[in-house]
Amino acid sequence: MSDNSGYLPLPKSFITKAIHSSTDPDRWDSMCIVPPIVLSATFKHVSPGKFKYEYGRAGNPSRDVLEGSLCALEDAKYAVTFSSGLGALNAVINCYTQGDHFVVGDDMYGGNYRLFDKIAKNLGVDVTSVDTTIIDNIKSAMKPNTKLIFIETPTNPLMKVSDIKAIAEIAKNNHAIFCVDNSFLTPYFQRPLELGADITMYSLTKYMNGHADVIMGALVTNNKEMHDKLRFIQYGMGIIPGPFDCSLVTRGLKTLPLRLGRHMSNSLAVAKFLEAHPRVLKVTHPGLESHPQHALTKRQTSGHSGMMNMYIDGSKRESENFAKAIKVFTLAGSLGLCESLISIPSIMTHASIPEDVRKELNITDNLIRLSIGLEDPEDLISDLDQALKAM
Ligand SMILES: Cc1ncc(COP(=O)(O)O)c(C=O)c1O
Structure with a gap:
């Protein structure tokens, strides 16, 4: 356990949830404690059009277990996993279209920067980057068509910390979605949704898996409308993680x-x-x-x-x-x-x-x-x- 004196209290029962959230023996015919890795790319229909799972891109039991754990750890309703952290951010960006405007942090992982600078701009989205540690910078960057605020906190690599609550307030007042990349801290140390953010983004490749043997990303949210859009993009763009990788991240989350x-x-x-x-x-x-x-x-x-x-x-x-x-x-x-x-x-x-x-x-x-x-x-x-x- 860390000595976190002076910080917010550690989230209650987090360690127990981390260990138990993926364990549900009654769910499986074999009553296994460790969830199975279901490799099947396709599933039998009970009758034409009636099925539990249909096709691996649309849904998979090993992926469901991991997404369930991610919800439990963040006390959130929805989690959607992707083939990488950048895949997750790409899904967020693809919820928007030509004529929309984003406000993003000026310091971020090079790949995140490239997605906004090259791919979002190619979609016709206007992107303003500001130092989000200064709240007035965000206020002045907001436009009537601002649809998304995106930050890393702390940032990669400069470790700048932005006030999530204050930025969430600005997003709410402007009807914009606020997404926080929480890859550096995880829900154990930082809980953006509880501080007012709409979406938490993860490169699960990092601390969440913790063993550097998987590339994967996730978005966690309580917003049903955003969840439905993101789930559709996950399926429609095919940016899904594989079942074996899901089981490795599920295992990593326990510790x-x-x-x-x-x-x-x-x-x-x-x-x-x-x-x-x-x-x-x-x-x-x-x-x-x-x-x-x-x-x-x-x-x-x-x-x-x-x-x-x-x-x-x-x-x-x-x-x-x-x-x-x-x-x-x-x-x-x-x-x-x-x-x-x-x-x-x-x-x-x-x-x-x-x-x-x-x-x-x-x-x-x-x-x-x-x-x-x-x-x-x-x-x-x-x-x-x-x-x-x-x-
Ligand atoms: C803060 C942060 N966000 C997102 C990413 C991208 O994640 P991935 O490599 O899983 O696509 C990284 C990768 O280093 C990162 O450091």
């Missing part, structure tokens, strides 16, 4: 709270160490008092995961030397797995963002993103120390 507690304590230990290191210029971790939205973080979350970043004292050469010197950490994209990773966003995860935009945001070559895993924190700290000394 989500246990893993996140450890990610939190490990990342705070690393952040405090790096903050005092002479070769580090700045550390950004929402759990540190030095973080500009530390008070907001404590007000709207129950804790923080393993995500953080640092600006090293150097440039591209030092970043590359640092990356070559690490031994326990691995240089790789992605996040939220048991193993600790580092990445250099400017040349890896965020290379698809134009250089001038990166520069303006401060995604510079000396920015290192860290995904702190579940290893012994002492080993992580000594690995970072030796690599910083070697760069």
